[in-house]
Amino acid sequence: MTFRLNPLYRLGAWGAAACMLAICAMVTLQVLLRCLDAVLVLVGASRLGYEISGVSEIASYLLVGATFLSLAYTFTHHAHIRVTLVIARLPAATRVWCEVACLAIALALSALLSWEVIGLIQESLDYGDVSAGLMAIPLWIPQTVLVVGLALLCLALLEALLTTLKQAVTAPSRYVAPATTTTSAVSDTFAG
Amino acid sequence: MLTLSLATLFTLAILLGGGVWIAFALLGTGWIALTGFSSFEVGPILASDFWGASYGWDLTALPMFVWMGEILFRSGLADNMFRALSPWLNRLPGRLLHSNIIGSGLFAAVCGSSAATCATVGKMTLPELERRGYSETQAIGTLASASTLGLLIPPSIMMIVYGVVTEQSISRLFMAGIGPGLLLLALFMLYLVIWSLTAGRRGGAGHAEAPMPFLDKVRNSWRLIPLLVLIGGILGSIYGGVASPTEAAAVGVVLSMIIARFNGHFDKSIFLASMFAGLRTSCMIAFIIAGASFLSSAMSFTQLPTQLASAIAAMGLSPNVLLVMLTLFLLVLGCFLDGISLILLVTSIIMPLINAAGIDPIWFGIYLVIVVEISQITPPVGFNLFVIQGLTGKNIFTIAKATLPFFLLMLFAIVLMRAFPEIVLYLPQAMNR
Amino acid sequence: DQWNLASPYGDASFHTQNTKQFAKDVADATDGELTINVHSGGSLISHAEIKPSVRRGTVQAGEIFLSTLSNESPIYEVDTLPGLAGSYADAYDLWQASKPIITELFAKEGLMPLYAVPWPAQGIYTDFELTDASQFEGLRVRAPNINTQRFVENLGGIPTQTEEADIPTAFSTGRVDAMITSVSTGKSMSAWDYVSNYSDANLWLPKNIVFVNKRAFDRLDDATQKAVLDAAAKAERRGWQMSKEDSAESAKALESHGVTVSEPNEKLQQQLKAAGQKLFEDWQARAGDQAQQLVDRYRERQAKQSQ
Ligand code: NA
Ligand code: NA
Numbered sequence: 001m002t003f004r005l006n007p008l009y010r011l012g013a014w015g016a017a018a019c020m021l022a023i024c025a026m027v028t029l030q031v032l033l034r035c036l037d038a039v040l041v042l043v044g045a046s047r048l049g050y051e052i053s054g055v056s057e058i059a060s061y062l063l064v065g066a067t068f069l070s071l072a073y074t075f076t077h078h079a080h081i082r083v084t085l086v087i088a089r090l091p092a093a094t095r096v097w098c099e100v101a102c103l104a105i106a107l108a109l110s111a112l113l114s115w116e117v118i119g120l121i122q123e124s125l126d127y128g129d130v131s132a133g134l135m136a137i138p139l140w141i142p143q144t145v146l147v148v149g150l151a152l153l154c155l156a157l158l159e160a161l162l163t164t165l166k167q168a169v170t171a172p173s174r175y176v177a178p179a180t181t182t183t184s185a186v187s188d189t190f191a192g
Numbered sequence: 193m194l195t196l197s198l199a200t201l202f203t204l205a206i207l208l209g210g211g212v213w214i215a216f217a218l219l220g221t222g223w224i225a226l227t228g229f230s231s232f233e234v235g236p237i238l239a240s241d242f243w244g245a246s247y248g249w250d251l252t253a254l255p256m257f258v259w260m261g262e263i264l265f266r267s268g269l270a271d272n273m274f275r276a277l278s279p280w281l282n283r284l285p286g287r288l289l290h291s292n293i294i295g296s297g298l299f300a301a302v303c304g305s306s307a308a309t310c311a312t313v314g315k316m317t318l319p320e321l322e323r324r325g326y327s328e329t330q331a332i333g334t335l336a337s338a339s340t341l342g343l344l345i346p347p348s349i350m351m352i353v354y355g356v357v358t359e360q361s362i363s364r365l366f367m368a369g370i371g372p373g374l375l376l377l378a379l380f381m382l383y384l385v386i387w388s389l390t391a392g393r394r395g396g397a398g399h400a401e402a403p404m405p406f407l408d409k410v411r412n413s414w415r416l417i418p419l420l421v422l423i424g425g426i427l428g429s430i431y432g433g434v435a436s437p438t439e440a441a442a443v444g445v446v447l448s449m450i451i452a453r454f455n456g457h458f459d460k461s462i463f464l465a466s467m468f469a470g471l472r473t474s475c476m477i478a479f480i481i482a483g484a485s486f487l488s489s490a491m492s493f494t495q496l497p498t499q500l501a502s503a504i505a506a507m508g509l510s511p512n513v514l515l516v517m518l519t520l521f522l523l524v525l526g527c528f529l530d531g532i533s534l535i536l537l538v539t540s541i542i543m544p545l546i547n548a549a550g551i552d553p554i555w556f557g558i559y560l561v562i563v564v565e566i567s568q569i570t571p572p573v574g575f576n577l578f579v580i581q582g583l584t585g586k587n588i589f590t591i592a593k594a595t596l597p598f599f600l601l602m603l604f605a606i607v608l609m610r611a612f613p614e615i616v617l618y619l620p621q622a623m624n625r
Numbered sequence: 626d627q628w629n630l631a632s633p634y635g636d637a638s639f640h641t642q643n644t645k646q647f648a649k650d651v652a653d654a655t656d657g658e659l660t661i662n663v664h665s666g667g668s669l670i671s672h673a674e675i676k677p678s679v680r681r682g683t684v685q686a687g688e689i690f691l692s693t694l695s696n697e698s699p700i701y702e703v704d705t706l707p708g709l710a711g712s713y714a715d716a717y718d719l720w721q722a723s724k725p726i727i728t729e730l731f732a733k734e735g736l737m738p739l740y741a742v743p744w745p746a747q748g749i750y751t752d753f754e755l756t757d758a759s760q761f762e763g764l765r766v767r768a769p770n771i772n773t774q775r776f777v778e779n780l781g782g783i784p785t786q787t788e789e790a791d792i793p794t795a796f797s798t799g800r801v802d803a804m805i806t807s808v809s810t811g812k813s814m815s816a817w818d819y820v821s822n823y824s825d826a827n828l829w830l831p832k833n834i835v836f837v838n839k840r841a842f843d844r845l846d847d848a849t850q851k852a853v854l855d856a857a858a859k860a861e862r863r864g865w866q867m868s869k870e871d872s873a874e875s876a877k878a879l880e881s882h883g884v885t886v887s888e889p890n891e892k893l894q895q896q897l898k899a900a901g902q903k904l905f906e907d908w909q910a911r912a913g914d915q916a917q918q919l920v921d922r923y924r925e926r927q928a929k930q931s932q
Contacts (some may be wrong), residue, residue: 016471020259023252027435027442034434034800047763049783053774056249056438056786063252067478070471079472080213080479081581083572083588087211098211105207106216113219116239123677127734128697132673134771134786136696146246236681244674249788352790357635357666361815363793433798436791492669495662536668543636623818 001178003076003159012152013073019065030055057133061142068149072156078178088177096168096175103161110157114150117143196229196496204528208572218483218573222490229494237493238486245485246478249438250349254308254477256441259470260448261312266462266469267452269418270316274324276415279404285388287398289330290381292317296338297377300345302426302444304352304437306531306568307477307575309342310335314583327396329594330387332584336576336591337598338380340565343531345373347430347437350564353535354557358543361554364620368554371615372562372605379601387597418455422447476582477575481530484573488533497525501541511549515610518542519563519603526567530575534564558616559606566602569595626845628661630686630835631679633672637813639867640742640833641665644688647740647835647860654852659845661686680734685841691727691741691834692770699912700726703919704743704831705772706908708901710923711827713869716743718930720832722923726915727834737839739857742864743830745807745872750820752802755889758896767792767804772904776828777805779900793819808875808886809868817882825876826889826897835860 003009030052037047074080087098121143123129130136167175203224207217219238226234264270274288281287295313303309314335321331343350346366355362388397404412425447429435435443452458491497504517526534539560546556568576569592577588577595584591609615630648634641641663648661664670670678675687676694694701703709703723710719720741731738749755751764761782768774768784777784782803787795795801796819803820811823835857842850880886889897909916 013468013471016475017467020255020467020471024256024259024442024445027252027439028446031429031435031439031443038432038434047765047783049763049765051783051785053786056788059252060247060249063248063255063478064246066252066255066471067475068246070475071479074472074475074479077472079476079582080215081476081578081588082211082213083208084211085587085589086209102210102212105212105220109216109219109223112235113238113242116235117243119235120239120243123681127680129677130696132693132696134774142247143243146243232683236678236683240670240674240678240681240683244671250790347794349790356790359635359637359813361793361818362790363797363818364815366793430794431798433800436787436800437794438788438791489669492664536666539635539666539668 001160001163003156005155005159006076009072009076009152009156012149013070016066016069016073016149019062019069023059023062023066026052026055026059054133054135057131057135057137061131061137064142065145065149068146069152071149072152075153075156075160084177091173092175093172095177096164096172099164099175099177100161100168103157103164107154107157107161110150110154114147114154117147117150121147193496193499196225196494199228200225200491200496200528204572214572214578215479215483218480218487222483222487225487225494226490232493237489241486241489242482245482250304251478251481253303253438253441254305255470255474256445257303257305257308258311258315258474258477259466260441260444261315262466262470262473263445263448263452263458263462264312264419264422265315265319266466267448267456267458269422269448269452269456270320272415272456273316273419274320276413278401279409279412282401282403284385285397286330286381286384286392287326287388288321288324289326289334289384289388289398292321292331292334293338293377293380293384296335296341297345297373298423300339300341300343300373302423302430302440303342304347304349306340306342306565307579308441310339310576310579311473311477311583313339314580318580318583324398325396326398327392328584328586330384330392330396332580332586332591333594333596333598334380334384336569336580336595337602338377339576340568340602341373341376343561343565343568344369344376344558346370348561350531350535350561351557353532354539354560357536357539358553358557360557361620364554364623365557367619367623368558368616369561370619372558372609375608375615376562376602376605379605380598383597383601418451422451473579473582477579480575480578484530484575485533487573488529488537491529492533492537497529497537498541500525501538505541505545511551512610514545514549515551515559519606522560522563523566523570526563527570528573529567530573531564531567534567535560552613552617554620555609555613555616559609562602562606562609566599569599626659626849628659628685628837628841629669630661630663630688631667631670631675631684632663632665632688633667633675633690634688634833635666639809639871640688640864643742643860643864643867644835646863647856650856650859651853654856655849659849659853676734676736679736679836679838682838682841684838686739686835686837688833688835691832692772695771698730699908700730700915700919702772702908702912703916705770705829706901706905707747707772707776707828708898709905710830711746713743713830713865714930715927716830716832717865718926719923722926723919726919731836732839735839736836737842739835739837739853740861740864741832741834742861743832743868745809745868745875746825746827746830747805747807748826748828749824750804750806750811750816750822751824752819752821754822754885754887755824755893757893758900765800765802767795767801772908773805775904775907776900779903780896789814796820807872808879809871811884812875812878815882817879817884821884823876823879823884823886824889824893825886826894828897828901 033050121140124139129139204221351365426440426444429443430440571592577591580591645663652660679687692705710716761780764782765785766777766782767787774784
């Protein structure tokens with residue numbers, strides 16, 4: 001299945017990658033500073049005591065981007081898992097409608113979820129909600145990232161639904177289900 | 193209560209069986225349970241619960257460890273490990289299949305989550321075992337079950353949750369997990385030996401390789417050094433006091449890159465490939481975690497698990513019968529709820545019973561952790577099954593079937609722990625000054 | 626009616642026991658007209674999501690650690706300022722003085738406070754005998770909130786962020802050398818596993834607050850409303866008493882497990898007071914007029930008490 005908006009989903013994945021790198025970099029820096037302190041104590045000097053305040057707090061919210069910005073990208077690589085035990089045995093003409101139903105359910109749920117999270121953002125803005133830790137991060141920021149990830153997923157699901165629906169109406173018996181790929185099988189298609 | 197249970201089961205079965213993606217199946221089931229069986233407004237619960245499950249410091253370890261696994265897999269370090277191990281394990285029935293168990297045991301000492309242990313170890317072992325012609329069923333079974341030890345061998349997220357809600361010492365719980373963790377490792381390896389000597393003779397237990405002189409074996413073992421350095425480095429960062437168990441995950445990523453650079457192969461393309469593959473896996477798992485959290489939350493809003501637990505509480509059972517009933521109850525519940533929810537939901541009703549029955553709360557904590565471990569490999573909601581489906585493309589029910597013997601062994605371990613509580617309590621009691 | 630009350634604290638905590646008793650009192654007083662299900666230990670909703678959930682009306686009532694709201698208004702910091710109110714009597718005066726403003730702040734979000742109960746006073750856990758503030762030099766102290774962080778900095782220590790769950794490992798591996806918390810929390814986390822001394826410095830008494838969704842409350846008839854408020858008043862009195870008892874019991878438990886509990890000496894007391902005073906002045910500057918009124922009211926009450 002080809003996705004016309006693929007560049008957009010890839011962009012999302014790069015966003016997620018940036019978040020993941022940021023988490024890794026911040027934590028590593030923190031650990032290196034502690035190592036430095038340990039060395040200083042060992043040679044008899046006193047600790048510098050640099051603690052990057054709020055590493056854990058920022059990382060907790062970066063995680064939202066690191067995992068959910070790649071929702072659509074993961075979907076287009078068929079890496080969201082499902083049970084195909086039953087539907088794999090259906091004839092193509094039946095299977096295609098089954099796929100349409102699955103996609104419709106998934107699209108409805110993601111749309112609903114996005115809508116409700118938008119409500120959450122509205123509320124966070126209304127009450128000026130911030131995180132409870134030292135950084136006081138405005139919650140609408142990570143919540144918006146979550147919605148962007150969900151919205152990308154909605155788009156990908158919509159594309160898939162339209163393609164499958166077209167197939168179901170025009171040539172249902174020639175439907176070929178997307179191959180069940182494993183995370184290792186798509187190992188080197190990171191850019192695609 | 194019965195209608196609700198049946199309706200929930202039915203919805204989940206239809207959605208999962210119909211091929212709806214697992215995260216959506218969980219979300220949909222939670223939605224139906226709440227709209228059909230409670231007066232709550234579903235939308236806000238959905239939003240706040242999904243949001244609440246999508247951020248968190250502890251959770252950041254998951255994508256990091258998954259990424260680390262991808263680096264080890266792609267840089268040839270995993271392959272090196274197998275080549276070094278295989279001459280040593282040549283005589284042991286089951287041969288390299290033990291690498292799943294030993295690998296999980298080692299990695300469990302670094303990582304507090306079962307899914308991350310499974311993804312990291314599996315990424316290294318499964319492709320190698322497949323290439324070497326080992327039984328796929330046994331490879332999957334040992335991996336799925338042994339990686340649940342991530343929860344039992346300290347550090348452990350589940351013990352922390354239990355310790356915080358029941359006000360038990362977390363360090364004692366950590367100590368208490370070591371004995372049963374080793375017991376389970378031994379039981380799993382013993383089973384594998386027996387299997388290889390019986391059913392495994394027909395194939396799948398690996399082939400004897402040409403015997404290698406002892407000195408060559410030792411010389412060959414340098415290939416193990418990079419991985420030992422990695423595990424030593426991660427453990428060292430935790431116990432040397434420079435990294436928390438969560439931070440150690442990022443240390444693992446950086447260390448594995450450095451080691452891969454010097455002792456395997458690592459370049460820009462491997463860096464990118466491992467990062468994006470890690471993103472896909474952790475996105476898949478995180479989405480399911482959020483879905484499972486909503487389903488769990490929906491269940492607790494409908495009060496179903498609480499009512500069931502109260503029903504057991506009202507029976508007035510003797511300690512042993514209580515434990516048997518409780519295990520059955522938790523096994524069923526564990527099919528649908530995620531581990532943390534399981535612990536949170538039941539402790540507040542169960543703890544008074546446990547105290548009344550004179551069961552040691554530390555012992556009970558370890559018991560609960562093992563039950564939660566079991567819930568990781570029972571379908572339909574079992575995170576290790578999901579991870580392995582992501583790795584192999586095998587169906588979760590097929591995977592669950594492969595874990596059946598290990599499931600039974602874990603139950604047997606609980607029986608042993610009941611008969612000999614010292615397995616759990618010896619170490620924490622030795623801690624008393 | 627049936628209400629749900631979400632609390633982050635486990636059943637073993639005296640706060641939860643008090644809240645459960647409150648629920649029982651309400652049910653008894655209304656002949657079961659209004660029952661409140663207490664969901665303890667974060668089993669229904671996690672700590673951070675409790676206030677938004679009550680605001681939305683997903684659950685009708687909730688209990689939270691009041692100073693987690695510090696980022697919303699400096700007013701919520703008032704019970705974490707070291708040296709301002711270090712005894713139960715002072716803390717009670719401070720709560721009475723801050724209640725009107727907090728009620729106002731809650732009302733803006735459609736919430737209504739029912740009662741607040743303090744934790745025992747905060748002291749300092751170390752694995753050596755604390756005798757002088759200079760010992761804080763280079764010491765890594767767990768600082769869970771902004772004021773503790775500033776306080777530790779004022780004392781010359783290094784404030785470190787450690788998640789609650791990470792405390793045992795952090796202590797045993799030396800990432801943290803000391804922590805500031807109550808005897809009660811120290812007991813529940815088995816502090817004796819990793820520290821040897823507790824300096825009973827009576828720094829501040831932070832509170833838990835139990836509150837309801839105002840719309841849900843307004844829907845009740847007058848008699849039921851009164852029953853809820855009466856039970857809340859009773860729960861507040863009982864809670865403060867329970868806190869005092871828990872404080873004494875927990876201190877005993879610490880000692881019986883080999884932790885040396887001692888009062889800080891005169892000099893250390895002065896040093897802690899100075900560090901706290903600086904924090905208090907910063908806070909006053911930040912918090913503005915409302916804070917000044919609050920403090921004036923508090924001092925007035927104290928003056929009356931001492932007469
Ligand atoms: Na572990
Ligand atoms: Na399960």
